[in-house]
Amino acid sequence: MKVLVCISHVPDTTSKINFTSDNSEFDKNGVQFVINPYDEFGLTRAMWIKEKNGGTVTVVNVGSAETEPTLRKALAIGADDAVRIDANPSDGFFVASQIAALAKENNYDIIIAGRESIDYNGGQVPGMIAALLNQPFINGCIGLELEGNNAQMIREIDGGKEKLSADLPIVIGGQKGLVEEKDLRIPNMRGIMSARTKPLQVRPAIDSSSRTKVGDFEKPAPKSAVKMVDAENVQELVSLLHNEAKVI
């Protein structure tokens, strides 16, 4: 079983988000970068697949050399090898085109990407990879079991869940549920040591365009001060919600 896990390199969830003074870019100053949390669930699930069915787990990122520590962390967690496609990930289509090109050469059985990345929240890449490869796409996947060449999956739908099956190869948009939070693998010392010598291939980007253009960033409008209501007087909150906020 050959599994490819797509890894986004994103600001830690506790990061304060700032933009450069001309609002043209995200200000990386002082920001810690991590494996995108949605991708972490997929990575641990990929390790389980490998341990049960044999095979390899490859991780891929489209980015500059500064993302390599994040790929090394994925190797420390247990991936066998890493590929960094050397390019500025300018939009979802560009990134998906790069990963689809890698996949066409390597014929992975399963490609797992996070449902979205917590930086741009585009949610575009896994579905685009699937469509470029013409493979089944299961988004918001919260369960994955393999039986031979067939995958049994559960995906979240609005107001419930759905059980599906498809023949491999498939593309998964993953999230919590692929494994539980408590099951997430974290690097141990042996993993960190061995990650240093695992292969990390740098691959030139294929020629591809972007289909969207990023303009100015802005921060959300500041909230006005909170109005406190006495705990003994919840009636006042009801009046405020009705008369002032007009939400009930």
Added chain:
Amino acid sequence: MSVLVYLENWEGKFKKNSFEAAQYAAKTAEMMGTEAIGVSLGETDDLAVFGAYGLSKVISLGGADFGQFDNYKTASALKSIAEQNSADTLIISGTLNGKSVAPIASIMLNAGLITNVTELPSSVSPLTLKRSVFSSKGFVNYSSEEATKIVCFIPNSVGVTEGSGSCEVVQGNVSLDATPTTTINEVDRIKGKIPLPEAERVVSAGRGLKGPENWGMIEELAEVLDAGTACSKPVSDMGWRPHTEHVGQTGIAINPDLYIAIGISGAIQHLAGVSSSKVIVAINNDAEAPFFKAADYGIIGDAFEVVPKLTEAIRNFKATN
């Protein structure tokens, strides 16, 4: 040139999301000086009602291909209808199904895709849209100059107002591309629960509730408010509540009209997923809880005393209004 909109249905019924999408398309079409056409798949309720939201026509596609949701078949049908109507803009509501269709449709149509959109276009030449990034900690303006564009907006972000009128409904005809097969074996919808992404009001609780056995009062408050129920990440990680209820940066991002946070401290990761809510109420016994800085209204007090009183007060209010 025209604007096309996917009118998603749930077991044949339309929801606020579908009307919001229709109106989004109609307003975008007006900016472009063209018409907005709806596409509906499968057997549904009356489609002429979409005239009240500004659509000039709805194309209905029936038949066995659309009995159950299939992301590829939906995308393929949208592509075919877009080509038949020389549509250069496609609007999709960012529901879980919508988010599963949009990227596939963008590849099939060679379209520029802009997702997570929070407002109507600020310009239509080139098409420019504001979208949420960094889990609502920021926004950015995106544009696309591709011949075809797909806009996927966050449900409940732009809202909808009902007008009057009806529109023409025609039976469409498409030839679908051969697409990958996924089989749905079982659909399990939670009955009597309002799905979070579409809930206009949400009651959410955290570790302050002390244990899963105390959620009865949260559900009661949600019931009188006609609200969905949600929870913080620790609560879902401990298995007190299903992770479909986890809102926040790594769970579901929501933007209801009213968000009531009970016994949730307001960690930055939680706030990221809920800060787009129009009105936020925080109830916490810790006066220093960060949530009070992000809330519109706050009550410092014991949830076990405040929540039942609030439920009662709302029940009385509803009985007399």
